[in-house]
Amino acid sequence: MVPGARRSFADVVAVDPAKSTITIKGPTGNVTTLNVQNPDQFKVVKQGDQIEVTYTQALALSLEPTSPAAAKK
Numbered sequence: 001m002v003p004g005a006r007r008s009f010a011d012v013v014a015v016d017p018a019k020s021t022i023t024i025k026g027p028t029g030n031v032t033t034l035n036v037q038n039p040d041q042f043k044v045v046k047q048g049d050q051i052e053v054t055y056t057q058a059l060a061l062s063l064e065p066t067s068p069a070a071a072k073k
Contacts, residue, residue, distance in 0.1 A: 017042045
């Protein structure tokens with residue numbers, strides 16, 4: 001597994017082979033629609049299944065100095 005990756009279980013709530021997407025609902029109730037790269041997955045996953053997912057999250061920050069006058073306010 002990739003360092004920093006997390007694993008969880010999700011319920012499959014929709015499968016759309018025509019759009020190459022699958023919609024899952026995570027353990028906290030969050031619903032996410034994902035693009036499916038391998039169309040063979042539609043042969044084994046169906047609505048109502050529970051799947052194990054591995055995911056990572058990223059965060060991007062940008063820091064910029066302020067002028068001395070703005071820092072005094």
